Amino acid sequence: MSLTAAGAAVFRQAKGEIRRVESALLEQAFTPAEAASLRSQLERLAEACSGRPRRVQSERSDRKPGGGGGGAA
Numbered sequence: 001m002s003l004t005a006a007g008a009a010v011f012r013q014a015k016g017e018i019r020r021v022e023s024a025l026l027e028q029a030f031t032p033a034e035a036a037s038l039r040s041q042l043e044r045l046a047e048a049c050s051g052r053p054r055r056v057q058s059e060r061s062d063r064k065p066g067g068g069g070g071g072a073a
Contacts, residue, residue: 022042023039
């Protein structure tokens, strides 16, 4: 296994452990519905920070600001 592959494996393992700890903490501090909502928000935040936006976000960025109409005549 190359150093890069080993590093990637360690990163994946650490990421999984972080998710397990997050889940345990959320379940202790919040109701199941609140924990699910917060978990979803954490996932969206992580995706946004990773530079790989979700499709919904990229579709929104394709739209022009201002929504059209109402231009000066």
